[in-house]
Amino acid sequence: MILRANCKINLGLDVLRRRADGYHDLETVMFPVRGLFDEVEVLRTGGAGAELRTEGIAVDCAPEGNICMKAFRLMRDRYGVDGVVIRLVKRVPFGAGLGGGSSDGTAVLKALDTLFGLRLAEEELVARAAELGSDTAFFVRDTPQLCTGRGEVMTPFPLDLGGMTLVIVKPAEGVSTREAYAGVRPRMPEVPLAGRLRRPVAEWQGTVTNDFEESVFAAHPAIRAAKEELLAAGALYASMSGSGSAVFGLFDDPARAARLRERTPFVFAL
Numbered sequence: 001m002i003l004r005a006n007c008k009i010n011l012g013l014d015v016l017r018r019r020a021d022g023y024h025d026l027e028t029v030m031f032p033v034r035g036l037f038d039e040v041e042v043l044r045t046g047g048a049g050a051e052l053r054t055e056g057i058a059v060d061c062a063p064e065g066n067i068c069m070k071a072f073r074l075m076r077d078r079y080g081v082d083g084v085v086i087r088l089v090k091r092v093p094f095g096a097g098l099g100g101g102s103s104d105g106t107a108v109l110k111a112l113d114t115l116f117g118l119r120l121a122e123e124e125l126v127a128r129a130a131e132l133g134s135d136t137a138f139f140v141r142d143t144p145q146l147c148t149g150r151g152e153v154m155t156p157f158p159l160d161l162g163g164m165t166l167v168i169v170k171p172a173e174g175v176s177t178r179e180a181y182a183g184v185r186p187r188m189p190e191v192p193l194a195g196r197l198r199r200p201v202a203e204w205q206g207t208v209t210n211d212f213e214e215s216v217f218a219a220h221p222a223i224r225a226a227k228e229e230l231l232a233a234g235a236l237y238a239s240m241s242g243s244g245s246a247v248f249g250l251f252d253d254p255a256r257a258a259r260l261r262e263r264t265p266f267v268f269a270l
């Protein structure tokens, strides 16, 4: 079976506190981006083990370290599923804060659930996904969610951005999630994110913020410049996504957004 593993953007991201387990509690709204996705195909071989075949963007880790293989091993150890070929067509940039790897991992969990007839309940899939990462749980639902805890605790956050155009720019340099968390200064916002996001998009700039921007922009001026470029081009709202380095802009004028097609291939009507 073939699944589309779409990516996500973060609409606001508050890092609230560092936890005893080394993770951070955060509050963010994750929003699926349907137009930018990896393809994940999983086939049963009838044998044992898993083989990963990759196409497209080359991920900077060995096949055994690919999250698709981690997802397979997790499901094999837990439910005894075995014998697959996984074909990954990688289009979502990594080191981007777009959750591409997380989405691939969750796609493999879902595919194995279906192919082997496990019929896991959603909450069980969420629990397995949370063992793989923090963004992975979101992709089980893949609809706008207010994510709390270390990112794996979800509440639906219906948000209609229909009519808007989304432009994503991925600066050449990447940022690893670990690097971003190492530089962040946790803090409690005066008004919780959900309240600020319920205001019109035109009021978001300056109120809906991403706590990783301060330290990431200081270390990578090109990422700040990319965000400023989107605002100068007419974005109503622009922000870094997750831990970066991708930045995105929301445009209410499709023509202004379309002018950025020379700058980036990632221009999508929402």
Ligand SMILES: C[C@](O)(CO)[C@H](O)COP(=O)(O)OP(=O)(O)OC[C@H]1O[C@@H](n2ccc(N)nc2=O)[C@H](O)[C@@H]1O
Residues within 6 Å of the ligand: 010, 013, 022, 023, 024, 025, 026, 028, 097, 099, 102, 132, 133, 134, 135, 136, 149, 150, 151, 177, 178, 181, 242, 243
């Ligand atoms: C920045 C976000 O993309 C926002 O959506 C996510 O928080 C990142 O989630 P992710 O890529 O799934 O990250 P994980 O693979 O779980 O964790 C990578 C590393 O990031 C740090 N980490 C991650 C999530 C979190 N809530 N607190 C953390 O401190 C930890 O050092 C961890 O070892």
Ligand SMILES: Nc1ncnc2c1ncn2[C@@H]1O[C@H](COP(=O)(O)OP(=O)(O)OP(=O)(O)O)[C@@H](O)[C@H]1O
Residues within 6 Å of the ligand: 059, 060, 061, 065, 066, 067, 068, 093, 094, 095, 096, 097, 098, 099, 100, 101, 102, 103, 104, 105, 135, 175, 176, 177, 178, 242, 243, 244
């Ligand atoms: N299928 C995959 N796709 C992308 N990266 C992967 C994959 N499997 C393992 N990785 C590893 O994860 C790293 C990307 O993690 P990082 O947190 O920097 O990126 P990200 O853009 O925030 O995306 P994600 O949320 O998917 O991890 C890559 O550098 C790579 O070593």
